[in-house]
Amino acid sequence: MRRARGAVDAAAVTLAAVEIPTVWSLIGPVELVLYAGTALLLLARRHLPVPVLVLTLPAAVTGLLLAPMIAMCQVAYGTDRRAVTGVCSGLLFAVALVPWRPAEAEVWSYEDGLLGVISSALLALGPTAVGALSRTRKELTSRIEELTHSRERERELLARSAVAEERARLAREMHDVVAHNVSLIAVQAGALRSTTGEDAARQTAATIGELSRGTLHELRTLVGVLRSGSAPGPVAAGEPAPEGPGLAELPGLLRAGGDHVRYEGAAAGRRWPAPVERAAYRIVQEAVTNARKHAAGAGVTVALRDGGAPPAVPAGGTLVVEVRNGPGGAVAPDGERPLPSSGFGLVGLRERAEQLGGRLEAGPTDDGGFVVRAALPARTTAQGR
Structure with missing residues (x-):
């Protein structure tokens, strides 16, 4: 300029x-x-x-x-x-x-006077008109820019309004459909536990009831987030976020998965930022669920360890989450339908890791199994929760 x-x-x-x-x-x-x-x-x-x-x-x-x-x-x-x-x-x-x-000895005619007046007027009005037009053009450009910005803000407000309406609709659907069905599952599990005489069936019914209650609790939290209209976006490791499960709840989650799940929580004793623990919990939850769906009966190993501090995160450390399962060997009972799969589980986990500045890798192993490995960096300013 x-x-x-x-x-x-x-x-x-x-x-x-x-x-x-x-x-x-x-x-x-x-x-x-x-x-x-x-x-x-x-x-x-x-x-x-x-x-x-x-x-x-x-x-x-x-x-x-x-x-x-x-x-x-x-x-x-x-x-x-x-x-x-x-x-x-x-x-x-x-x-x-x-x-x-005119000079003293010069005779000034009417034509000469008119020419002088017209010339002087043009010399005065010409630059005046150019300056005024330039000023008007500048003002019009400024007004057009303001209108453009106003329209952009209006579009943004309309988009936010549409997102809020869609969030409210999703919250209603989740509450009315999912919460209702999960509540029925919890009631049926309680009834089964009260009426059956077999210890194995009672234990299974208790596990189902516990999982149903946990699902209802998380569903209420999710519905509250949708109702609040919080905009999704990248989350910093030390940024406050809605309450959710963390590493302390991992043992209970894995116990519900059965005896074939082995837990090696070497980094679980350290206090990690809440978004990091929440992402680690969801990664383990999805990976163990996928192992049960696609490799029934296979042994699953869940390992948490501190991967050290990469150059981009000095002294902050990195939580490494690894879920590994062997090849599936069990056969589903006759007539049992396979569990539904959306195909977006790993995509969502990868997005969770990237929002924290980390990465997630998943793929088959040499023995025919599958491994999911994520590295979630923690920031120096967010060592506690």
């Missing part, structure tokens, strides 16, 4: 100075200094438009009009008061008439 203004100022001074050679043979040293000073005055026209115009008018008396015209254009462009612009334009018109005055 400064370079552009400097170039325009240099062009204005040069244009005004170009007129000096046209009267070179008719002026003396005093007039030359006056004209040169008049051209240099244009450098101050942005800050003092009216004084600069007044100081350039003496040059207009001698017939040099480019400098006053440039100053008049700046007055019309930079002054928002029409009265000031009109007075300055009238002054320039009056001064521009001076060179047209």
